[in-house]
Every structure is written in structure tokens, then in C-alpha cells.
Amino acid sequence: NAGVTQTPKFRVLKTGQSMTLLCAQDMNHEYMYWYRQDPGMGLRLIHYSVGEGTTAKGEVPDGYNVSRLKKQNFLLGLESAAPSQTSVYFCASCAPGGAYEQYFGPGTRLTVT
Amino acid sequence: EDQVTQSPEALRLQEGESSSLNCSYTVSGLRGLFWYRQDPGKGPEFLFTLYSAGEEKEKERLKATLTKKESFLHITAPNPEDSATYLCAVQAPVAGNMLTFGGGTRLMVKP
Numbered sequence: 757n758a759g760v761t762q763t764p765k766f767r768v769l770k771t772g773q774s775m776t777l778l779c780a781q782d783m784n785h786e787y788m789y790w791y792r793q794d795p796g797m798g799l800r801l802i803h804y805s806v807g808e809g810t811t812a813k814g815e816v817p818d819g820y821n822v823s824r825l826k827k828q829n830f831l832l833g834l835e836s837a838a839p840s841q842t843s844v845y846f847c848a849s850c851a852p853g854g855a856y857e858q859y860f861g862p863g864t865r866l867t868v869t
Numbered sequence: 870e871d872q873v874t875q876s877p878e879a880l881r882l883q884e885g886e887s888s889s890l891n892c893s894y895t896v897s898g899l900r901g902l903f904w905y906r907q908d909p910g911k912g913p914e915f916l917f918t919l920y921s922a923g924e925e926k927e928k929e930r931l932k933a934t935l936t937k938k939e940s941f942l943h944i945t946a947p948n949p950e951d952s953a954t955y956l957c958a959v960q961a962p963v964a965g966n967m968l969t970f971g972g973g974t975r976l977m978v979k980p
Contacts, residue, residue: 760912787966799913799956799970806965814967846912850966855901855920858968860912 757782760861762847768867769837777832777864779847785859786852788830789814790822792843793863799846805830806852837868871896873971875957881977882947890942890974892957902940903968904933905956913956947978 760781769775779788790802801814805824819841821833830849834841844865848858874893882888894902901920905913917926919935926933930951932943942955954975958968 789967796972798972799958799968801967804965804967812965848912852966855918855960856966857903857915857918858966859915860905862912863910 759783760847760849760859762845762861762864764864765862766865768869769834770869771838773837774833774835775837775866776834777845777847777866779830779832779849779861780828781830781847781849781859782828783849783851783859784827785849786827787850787858788824789848789850789858790820790830790832791846791848792816793846794843802832802845837866839868842866842868871959871961871969873957873959873969875955875971875974877974878972879975879977881979882944884948884978884980885946887943887945887947889944890955890976892940892942892971893938894940894957894959894971895938896959896961896969898962900960900962902935903958903960904940904942905958907954907956907973916955944976947976949978949980952976952978 789804791799803822808827823831847861850858872895876891904916907913917933922937954973956973958970
């Protein structure tokens with residue numbers, strides 16, 4: 757099993773450009789998450805999904821959109837990138853129900869100039 | 870609002886020098902407290918889940934303990950391979966299994 761995979765690994769955008777980050781998991785998990793990690797700020801939840809066709813806002817959702825058209829995939833979109841969105845983005849997945857651990861992907865390092 | 874504070878922010882140890890990392894938390898009903906290890910340039914890797922005060926879990930040189938207000942990650946006789954950032958997170962009993970993370974402790978073990 758590949759677990760959680762993310763593409764691309766690195767990306768540089770100019771202010772105002774758009775892009776989509778792709779997350780895929782092969783563990784048949786219902787729940788999926790997008791986080792950003794910034795120095796001194798820890799991991800912060802952007803959006804999450806509790807099942808195919810559902811999405812919800814996390815702690816820092818502004819400037820991002822998400823879609824979960826297939827159970828195994830969770831897409832994170834930036835419609836008009838800003839320098840404040842320079843960060844490392846992590847996707848995670850989890851089984852539903854009790855206190856199950858989240859499994860993380862390897863991350864995408866995004867720089868917005 | 871759930872909050873997690875980890876201390877120290879950074880810790881330098883000599884190989885073989887045991888120590889503890891602290892995770893203080895406030896949460897509206899703890900469903901679980903999670904410890905993760907994160908190596909540079911990689912995603913967090915799950916270590917432990919603790920569910921209730923008094924619980925302890927061990928894995929190799931690591932031992933995690935839990936009280937009603939904090940958790941400790943004890944590292945016994947560490948070696949340079951234990952160098953990483955250790956993250957603590959709490960989960961409240963809410964839909965979505967969302968986690969609230971602390972800022973992490975960066976551990977550096979020198980040979």
C-alpha cells in the first residue's frame with residue numbers, strides 16, 4: 757500500500773496564479789484533511805471531508821477551496837495565490853468513528869512570489 | 870477552544886542522555902491524545918494514542934504518559950536516530966475526528 761500520496765512535491769507560483777494540490781489514499785478511509793504547516797505555528801486545519809461529496813471548513817479556510825468527488829481523492833485549490841499562502845501543505849486520512857490516528861502524506865512545499 | 874502547548878520548543882541531548890518532552894492541553898472532553906514524529910521534509914508519523922489519565926504506552930526508547938492536564942514523552946538513552954520534531958495533538962469528541970496540534974518539540978541528539 758502506498759498510504760497517502762500528494763502531488764506535486766514542490767511548486768512555485770506567482771501572486772494571482774491558481775493551482776490544485778492532489779491527495780490520494782488507498783486505505784479506504786472515509787475522512788480526509790488538508791493542513792498547512794508554518795514555522796512556529798504548528799499544523800493548522802484548512803478543510804476536511806467526512807465522506808465522498810462532503811467538505812467542511814477548518815481553522816484557516818480563507819483563500820482555499822476543496823472537493824471530494826471520489827472517496828480516495830481530496831483536492832485543495834488555490835484560486836488566486838497570495839504570498840501568505842507560502843507554506844508546506846499536508847494531506848491526511850483517517851478511519852471514521854472513535855479516536856483513530858490520522859495518516860499523513862509527504863507534503864507539498866508551495867512558494868508564492 | 871482546544872489548546873495544546875508543547876515544551877521545550879527545542880531540546881539538545883547527548884547520546885544516552887534521557888529526558889522528557891511535555892505536552893499541556895485543554896480540551897472539552899478528551900477522546901484521545903496523539904504523539905507523532907516528524908523528520909525534516911516529511912509528513913508526521915504516528916507514534917501513540919492515549920485515551921485516559923494514567924495510561925502509558927511504550928515503543929522502543931519512547932514512553933508516553935497521560936494525566937488530566939498534560940502528557941509526557943520520555944526518551945530513554947536516545948541516539949542520533951531519535952533526532953526529529955515530536956508533535957502532540959488532542960481530539961475532542963466532535964464529528965470529523967479533528968485534531969488540534971501543538972507547536973512541536975525539536976529534538977537534537979548529538980553523538
